[in-house]
Amino acid sequence: MIRVIALNELRRRLRDRSVLIGCLAAPLLMAAVLGLSFAGSSSAVAVHIGVSGASPELMAAAEQASQLPHGVTVVAMPSQQAVRTAVANGNLDGGVAVLPRQMRLSSLLIPIVDPGATHTPGFDVVTRGTSQLGQEYAESVAAGISSALFADKVPHGPTVDPATVAITTQSVGHSGKVNLNFFAPNIAVVFLFIGSGLGMRSLLMERSAGTLARITAAPLRPTQIVLGKLLAIFVTGLVTVFVIWAVTTFAFGANWGDPLGVLLMCVGATVAMCGIGVFLTSLAKTEQQAFGITLLVGLSLALLGGNLLPSGSLPDAFQVLALGTPNGWALVGFGRLDQLGEPASSVIGPFFVLLAIALVAGGLAMTRVRKMVEP
Amino acid sequence: MQQAVGGSEAAATALGPPAMLRCEGLRKRYGDRLAVDGVSFFIAEHECYGLLGPNGAGKTTTISMLCGLAIPDEGHVTVDGFEGGTLEAKAAVGYVPQDLALYPDLSAVENLTFFGQLYGLSGKELQARIGETLELVGLADRGKDRIGTYSGGMKRRANMAAGLLHRPKLLVLDEPTVGVDPQSRNAILETVGQLGIAVLYTTHYMEEAAKLCDRIGIIDDGHLIAEGTAEALIDAHGGRDKVHLASEGADLHELAAACRELDNIHDVHEVDGNLELSTDHGPAVLSAVVAVATRHGVDLTGVEVRSPNLEDVFLSLTGKELRD
Numbered sequence: 001m002i003r004v005i006a007l008n009e010l011r012r013r014l015r016d017r018s019v020l021i022g023c024l025a026a027p028l029l030m031a032a033v034l035g036l037s038f039a040g041s042s043s044a045v046a047v048h049i050g051v052s053g054a055s056p057e058l059m060a061a062a063e064q065a066s067q068l069p070h071g072v073t074v075v076a077m078p079s080q081q082a083v084r085t086a087v088a089n090g091n092l093d094g095g096v097a098v099l100p101r102q103m104r105l106s107s108l109l110i111p112i113v114d115p116g117a118t119h120t121p122g123f124d125v126v127t128r129g130t131s132q133l134g135q136e137y138a139e140s141v142a143a144g145i146s147s148a149l150f151a152d153k154v155p156h157g158p159t160v161d162p163a164t165v166a167i168t169t170q171s172v173g174h175s176g177k178v179n180l181n182f183f184a185p186n187i188a189v190v191f192l193f194i195g196s197g198l199g200m201r202s203l204l205m206e207r208s209a210g211t212l213a214r215i216t217a218a219p220l221r222p223t224q225i226v227l228g229k230l231l232a233i234f235v236t237g238l239v240t241v242f243v244i245w246a247v248t249t250f251a252f253g254a255n256w257g258d259p260l261g262v263l264l265m266c267v268g269a270t271v272a273m274c275g276i277g278v279f280l281t282s283l284a285k286t287e288q289q290a291f292g293i294t295l296l297v298g299l300s301l302a303l304l305g306g307n308l309l310p311s312g313s314l315p316d317a318f319q320v321l322a323l324g325t326p327n328g329w330a331l332v333g334f335g336r337l338d339q340l341g342e343p344a345s346s347v348i349g350p351f352f353v354l355l356a357i358a359l360v361a362g363g364l365a366m367t368r369v370r371k372m373v374e375p
Numbered sequence: 376m377q378q379a380v381g382g383s384e385a386a387a388t389a390l391g392p393p394a395m396l397r398c399e400g401l402r403k404r405y406g407d408r409l410a411v412d413g414v415s416f417f418i419a420e421h422e423c424y425g426l427l428g429p430n431g432a433g434k435t436t437t438i439s440m441l442c443g444l445a446i447p448d449e450g451h452v453t454v455d456g457f458e459g460g461t462l463e464a465k466a467a468v469g470y471v472p473q474d475l476a477l478y479p480d481l482s483a484v485e486n487l488t489f490f491g492q493l494y495g496l497s498g499k500e501l502q503a504r505i506g507e508t509l510e511l512v513g514l515a516d517r518g519k520d521r522i523g524t525y526s527g528g529m530k531r532r533a534n535m536a537a538g539l540l541h542r543p544k545l546l547v548l549d550e551p552t553v554g555v556d557p558q559s560r561n562a563i564l565e566t567v568g569q570l571g572i573a574v575l576y577t578t579h580y581m582e583e584a585a586k587l588c589d590r591i592g593i594i595d596d597g598h599l600i601a602e603g604t605a606e607a608l609i610d611a612h613g614g615r616d617k618v619h620l621a622s623e624g625a626d627l628h629e630l631a632a633a634c635r636e637l638d639n640i641h642d643v644h645e646v647d648g649n650l651e652l653s654t655d656h657g658p659a660v661l662s663a664v665v666a667v668a669t670r671h672g673v674d675l676t677g678v679e680v681r682s683p684n685l686e687d688v689f690l691s692l693t694g695k696e697l698r699d
Contacts, residue, residue: 004492015480210476214537217442217470218493219462 001220005228009202010235022195023239030187031247047133049141050077050086050126053098058148066144072137080124087126093134096142097124103149184248185256185334188241189269189327190302195240196270196277197294199233203372204287212372222370230274230362237270257337261344265333268347268354272326275361276301282368301325329353395420395467395545395573396441400450403436410436412597413450418545418573425588426577427685429695433597434577435473438549441575442470455544466494469543473550475530476537479523483514483533486522487540494541508536513562528559535563545573552583581685591685595693605685612691613683615641616657618664620650621677633667640664649677657682 013019051059051074063074077083080097087095103122125142127135203226206212215225245262248254256262280297284290302308304318305327322328333350336342394417403411411433418424426434439445441452443460452459455467477486487505491497496504509515512532517525522533535551548567552560564587567574578584584591585605592602601608620630627650631643634652639660642653654660657680668675690696 001493004489008489011485012478012480210472210474211478213444213472214470214476214490215493216444217465217468218490219466219495220493221462 001224002228002231005215005225006231006235009229009232013199013202013232013236019236022198023236024243027188027191027240027243028247030191031184031244031251047072047093047137048075048091049073049134049137050075050083050092050095051098051141051145052077052079052083052095053100054096054145058098058145061148062141062144064144065147066137066140068137068140074141083124083126087128087134090128094128094138094141095126096138096145097126098122098145099124184244184254185262185265185338186302186306186308186327186331188244188266189273189305189330189334190298190308191240191244192237192270192273193277193298193301193327194294196233196237196274197281197298198277198291199236200229200278200281200369201287201290202232203229203369204281204284204290207372208287223366226366226369230278233274233278234270237274238266241266241270255338256334257341258344261333261337261342261347264344264351265330265337265347265354268333268351268358269326269330271358272330272354272361275358275365276326278369279361279365282365282372301327304328306331326354326357329357394418394453395422395455396424396575397453398437398441398450399452401437401440401447401452402449403440403445404448405436409597411440411447414594414597414599415450416592416599416602418575420544420573421571422590423567423574423576423588425584425591426575426594427579427581427584427591427689428577428594429579432594434594435549436597437594438470438547438575438577442468442547466541467544469538469541469546471535471538471546471548471551473553475522475534477522477530477533480521482519482521483509483525483536484518486533487537490537491540496541504540504542508540511539512536512566526556526559527554528556528562531555531559532562532566535566539570543572545575546570547575549577550579551576552578552580581689585685593685593689593692595689600692601688608685608688609683612688613685614687614691615653615655615683617681617683618652618654618657618661619646619677619679619681620652620664620668620675621679622649622668622673622675627673630668630671630673633671634664637663637667 010019049072051062054062054076056076059074059076068074075092077086077092077095077097080099083092083095083097086092099122120142123142123145125138127138203212206215216222245256245266249256277294277298280293281290284293304321305325306319306322322331329350333347333354336346336350337344340346396418398417399415401411401414402409414433414437416424426437428434436445440447441454441459443465446460452464454464457464457467477483478489481489484505487508488501491501491504505518506515509518512535514529514532514536517529522530525533531551535548538546538548546567551563551567555563564583567576567587576584576588588605590603591605591608592599593608594600601612603611620627627645627648631645631650634640634643634650637660639654639656640652641655644651652660652664661678661680665675665678686696
């Protein structure tokens with residue numbers, strides 16, 4: 001009976017095209033917008049950073065440590081003045097003049113730990129106010145030079161591998177693929193939430209249309225009715241995520257990470273979002289209320305959970321709050337796969353947290369939704 | 376308070392088949408409002424029982440309790456021997472709600488397929504039942520069209536088909552002809568008339584109840600105030616025949632006095648410039664009344680004899696019109 005109710009729900013949503021719009025057209029559109037926004041951005045970047053006072057070996061080591069994205073070029077300049085002039089004229093987007101005489105071992109860490117520092121002995125980071133990218137990459141190159149020099153200057157203790165240091169500079173750069181990898185799963189999570197919340201409005205609509213009374217009069221248990229509806233919402237939710245995954249991957253070259261892990265996270269995120277979405281809908285008395293609650297809470301959770309802005313860019317308190325949301329845990333799981341390149345086993349934890357959220361929210365929702373279908 | 380005339384459960388159980396539906400002391404309260412208060416009745420197998428009452432009388436609430444859609448605060452229901460609200464009881468009932476309860480984006484066949492599956496039908500049996508049921512309600516040629524494209528009457532018939540599909544032992548029809556064109560109304564009444572199963576039919580159209588139902592229960596303000604066959608109710612509560620005499624500009628005082636002298640005339644009074652006579656048998660006194668009018672030089676412009684009906688029964692029992 002659960003299957004019968006779920007199939008009828010899907011058939012009706014196919015017929016009124018809401019499932020085509022919600023699960024196919026909107027995700028396709030969003031995936032296309034994301035893909036066009038981010039996937040092509042790396043090739044569009046053309047940034048020139050001038051460096052003076054550094055040997056070719058040091059520049060090469062600095063470039064390796066900085067892990068500059070494609071499109072950012074480091075140019076050797078003859079002097080500090082030449083760097084300043086070229087940046088002022090707009091011939092360079094930013095520059096770094098290395099001043100060996102002013103350099104101290106202790107000051108080498110400054111470009112790494114505080115890239116925006118106003119005074120860095122031994123370095124003159126030259127930027128132009130109108131070039132944000134130029135400033136970021138100049139600071140990144142300075143940090144790379146620091147890393148290379150620091151690794152070479154420290155006589156005792158472990159050798160610092162520039163590639164390890166480079167992790168701190170990676171976030172400074174703007175790789176389009178990295179952005180797409182980040183935003184695609186996060187937008188999918190937002191879609192999931194809104195889709196599941198709006199999907200459960202079906203019960204409210206059926207109640208006002210009178211068909212729920214007819215279904216309730218049939219020899220069914222209330223649980224079967226609710227589970228049938230939930231199954232349909234789960235299927236449409238999963239299709240939504242898969243569409244975004246497929247389109248961003250195959251059309252725009254995004255890399256969500258280990259497919260098995262992505263599959264786990266898709267299922268986990270879908271059941272969690274279904275549970276919370278359905279619970280919120282169960283609080284509403286009318287379709288309009290359900291719509292309003294779903295949008296309000298959905299966007300709030302997306303913001304808190306870091307789906308719209310990376311939680312790393314938010315204050316510490318928000319980063320803790322993010323882990324109180326299913327969105328935050330979905331972000332953790334997808335992030336491990338696409339940002340850190342970790343294997344599927346790394347998302348087992350977030351997956352079970354999402355399952356737990358689904359069970360709690362779904363359990364609460366069931367008690368409330370059952371009342372809608374019970375005499 | 377309830378008055379039974381012309382039929383009783385004792386008679387039905389002694390002489391006929393056992394009760395398909397039995398309600399005892401049903402009571403349901405919504406907030407401060409007592410929607411149904413102590414309603415008891417039964418419906419025998421193959422019997423059509425009409426629940427007649429104005430809007431808000433408690434008909435739909437009673438039906439909701441019978442179909443397992445609402446739990447009675449007091450009293451209990453059995454359907455085909457099963458406790459009301461159980462899966463077995465629900466399976467025995469075909470529920471046709473007052474409002475259209477079908478999916479407008481789906482065709483009649485798709486709607487019936489879904490509702491049939493809810494009752495455990497599948498495969499060829501389901502397809503055969505759908506064909507038979509659409510034939511029964513006269514929609515066989517429109518089965519593949521979406522419900523949203525149907526006329527109001529066709530939607531009502533499709534609505535009824537969904538309740539009949541699983542061949543219920545008790546069909547519950549909640550005001551099935553409200554807002555329906557005469558042709559579809561006749562089709563619905565004809566369909567119900569040929570079913571041969573137990574039917575609970577609620578309506579506020581007395582003609583339908585009188586034409587269709589073996590017995591009628593009159594419900595008002597949540598109370599079942601009388602039940603019996605239409606004839607018995609009318610005999611007991613409908614009052615006498617009324618003879619209306621219409622005349623333009625004539626002085627009716629003398630005619631009224633003369634009519635009072637006639638045999639079998641029980642009461643005479645003026646209503647809106649016309650005379651209304653109460654009698655046991657209107658047609659029998661008509662010739663004498665016309666002769667008296669002629670003798671007094673009253674030029675009658677209209678003569679009408681009206682026998683009492685269920686409307687009069689309701690008026691007599693409640694003091695208000697059925698459509699109030």
